[in-house]
Amino acid sequence: MKNMILNLLQSPKPSIMGILNVTPDSFSDGGLFIKKESAIKHVLQMIADGADIIDIGGESTRPGAREVSVNEELQRVIPIIEMIRENSDIVISIDTSKPVVMHEAIKAGANMVNDVNALRADDAVATVAKLDVPVCLMHMQGTPGTMQLTPKYGDVVTEVSSFLAERVSVCRNAGIKQENIIIDPGFGFGKTLEHNLRLFKHLDEFFNLGCHLLVGVSRKSMIGAVLDNAPADERLYGSIALATLAAWKNTNIIRVHDVKATADAVNLCQAVKNAQ
Numbered sequence: 001m002k003n004m005i006l007n008l009l010q011s012p013k014p015s016i017m018g019i020l021n022v023t024p025d026s027f028s029d030g031g032l033f034i035k036k037e038s039a040i041k042h043v044l045q046m047i048a049d050g051a052d053i054i055d056i057g058g059e060s061t062r063p064g065a066r067e068v069s070v071n072e073e074l075q076r077v078i079p080i081i082e083m084i085r086e087n088s089d090i091v092i093s094i095d096t097s098k099p100v101v102m103h104e105a106i107k108a109g110a111n112m113v114n115d116v117n118a119l120r121a122d123d124a125v126a127t128v129a130k131l132d133v134p135v136c137l138m139h140m141q142g143t144p145g146t147m148q149l150t151p152k153y154g155d156v157v158t159e160v161s162s163f164l165a166e167r168v169s170v171c172r173n174a175g176i177k178q179e180n181i182i183i184d185p186g187f188g189f190g191k192t193l194e195h196n197l198r199l200f201k202h203l204d205e206f207f208n209l210g211c212h213l214l215v216g217v218s219r220k221s222m223i224g225a226v227l228d229n230a231p232a233d234e235r236l237y238g239s240i241a242l243a244t245l246a247a248w249k250n251t252n253i254i255r256v257h258d259v260k261a262t263a264d265a266v267n268l269c270q271a272v273k274n275a276q
């Protein structure tokens with residue numbers, strides 16, 4: 001199992017991370033997958049469609065979202081992780097900022113940690129170092145409650161890079177292996193449309209930190225903003241366009257809702273890359 005995720009990260013082909021929200025308030029599919037049965041059905045469909053990783057989140061991080069307690073989050077995610085593990089050996093990622101949830105999720109069968117807070121919670125770095133699993137460190141300016149009110153940067157690429165460089169160094173000093181570190185500029189997390197577009201254009205610069213790279217833009221408001229304010233359910237083609245660009249730029253993991261469409265795009269991208 002440990003090798004499975006490290007193999008994915010070393011592959012020249014981007015891995016597809018399918019999103020499973022087990023929150024009642026996620027913006028695009030809120031409430032749909034609360035029930036265990038529909039969650040497992042959705043996971044098996046994403047696996048059939050070509051997902052390499054399933055990312056399970058029990059706390060919504062959409063702008064303005066409320067925080068949930070440790071117990072509530074555990075009750076949402078642990079039974080789902082156990083059930084996926086009974087049915088499949090797919091790589092499971094736990095999307096959380098809480099050390100207790102990280103620990104319990106890995107114990108229940110998850111394989112990596114995805115933290116939109118980049119392990120800034122007390123004890124989070126030590127917890128991941130001890131668990132010895134891959135971790136995604138994401139940049140966010142502010143908190144989900146307030147991050148979209150007034151995002152401000154000098155130069156967004158420089159500032160996001162230095163933040164991530166600092167988090168990588170904290171992780172390395174705590175004993176987290178370089179090969180286990182994935183970084184993510186955090187599209188939509190305390191960023192205006194201009195910030196998001198500039199970060200995407202300069203995605204390549206994040207490889208200078210010597211880590212794997214994850215991109216999550218699926219159905220996000222930056223796509224709606226470019227496309228005449230298209231609502232979340234009309235952002236599929238825009239999401240595929242950005243996933244294709246991310247794949248072309250050698251992103252290691254692409255986090256998406258629409259697995260089959262993304263898998264087709266990534267496969268075509270890879271075929272062109274592999275041509276003579």
Ligand code: 7PJ
Pocket residue numbers: 061062095114115116136138184186187214215216217218219220255
């Ligand atoms: C991201 C995430 C992202 C990582 C969410 C949404 C909001 N984790 N969790 N990167 N976004 N690593 O899916 O629209 O961009 S939740």
